[in-house]
Amino acid sequence: MRVLIRYTVKPEHIRRSTELLRAVYADLERTRPTGLRYETFQVEGTGQFLALMESDGGPGDAAHHRLASFQRYRAELDDICAEPPTVAHLETVGDYRSADPTPS
Template identity: 45%
Template sequence: MQVMIRWKLRPDEVDRELELLRAVYEELASVQPDGVRYATFQLEDKVTFMSLVDLATGPELLQQLKVFQRYRTNLDDRCDEPPVMTFLHELGAYRFH
């Protein structure tokens, strides 16, 4: 399953977001769960973020991580525009994998 998630933070929440995301990626690097590819990008406006997620075994893998649970707990409260998930259907890729 491949998804894109896009959300827009309140400007005063950007530093907190970056801190929480660092913790998520530190945990992913430590645990190294199989079947997960995850990347987050901060867009040019500095308040919009986008994640690309490839979960071979489903979203449960991420949701089991305590640090991800902590990250996700108040995300909607930190946003001007809440996360929107879009399922992706790959048509082709060059050196993306």
């Protein structure tokens, strides 16, 4: 399952959002859950964020959902966002080396 989450954080909460996300990624590095690929991107110079999550499980089974740091982030997200996040389940149309982090 692949999911794309798009959201915009209010300008005054961008720093808090990135602090909370860094805590999530630190926990992911520490716990190293299998079957999960999770990336978050910030559009340069804006409060727009994109998260791409790929999991072996179903929508509610992703390992990062069980992390206390992610639960803290999710609990604050509604208050720090300018509008509710949008979630899209993705189907692969094409794929060129997406699993290869070091293209030659």
